[in-house]
Amino acid sequence: MTIIHRRTLLSGLGALGFAASAQLGTVTSAVAQTVPAVPTTPMPRLRRTHELVSLTSVHTDRPRVALTFDDGPHPQNTPHLLDILARYRVKATFYVIGQNARRYPEIVRRIVAEGHELGNHTWTHPVLSRQSDSTILTEIDRTQQMIWDTVGAVPVTMRPPYGSFTHRQMQMLFDQRNLSSVVWSVDPEDWRRPGVSVVAQRMIQGARPGAVILAHDIHGPTIRAVPAALDGILARGLQPVTMSELLAWPHWGPRGLRYVGRATTPYQG
Ligand SMILES: [Zn+2]
Secondary structure (H helix, E strand, O other), X not given: OHHHHHHHHHHHHHHHHHHHHXXXXXXXXXXXXXXXXXXXXXXXXXXXXXXXXXXXXXXXXXXXXXXXXXXXXXXXXXXXXXXXXXXXXXXXXXXXXXXXXXXXXXXXXXXXXXXXXXXXOOOOOOOXXXXXXXXXXXHHHHHHHHHHHHHOOXXXXXXXXXXXXXXXXXXXXXXXXXXXXXXXXXXXXXXXXXXXXXXXXXXXXXXXXXXXXXXXXXXXXXXXXXXXXXXXXHHOOOEEEOHHXXXXXXXXXXXXXXXHHHHOOOOOO
């Protein structure tokens, strides 16, 4: 009797669950459509090589460097930086924190509209080397989802906060999500606030073909260092480009939008 009762109860719950799903049809189908709509393999499946799993710089003879800005968007500093980059007609990569992207979607849209690239810098900026694989994937997926919802494209690279990510974790993420982990080869340590001219000088001194230059667009002094840094980098005959361009990958971003044409026009420096 008890068993029958339990079975009845369970099937009753099952039916209730089904009914609830059916009633919430729009919500359920919206979720079902949105999740697979985020391309987890936005690029052709990459063959796993050490360089693609984890990057600090790129082997290239071309005189190009990638300028990368982490931790934004910031409500004042990021727009200020975008004004400077527009003046120099230079494109950069913004490794945004998912939570910040959610707070400032207009700035995220402006970043993309002006031809820059977005990278995934996790949702909450944790020390990933201390996290489980499932937490890492949640941090990455939530951010991919937010960026997809905001601009209709998903990042093709991620940057681990503090550069703290084990090689096994990088391989796991590459295998699970086709995402390369990009660290850096030039760190001006701008977060220590050494002063505007020191930050600029360190960015210039480290710049060489294939370099990945790290900076943070949440710090005012970093933004103020960018014009001098760009002057110095350009004077050395190096062209700042996005991460995808440095890697000679297909152009990042939503296809068929006008900015794609603008972004692919030759840079004047
Ligand atoms: Zn960071």
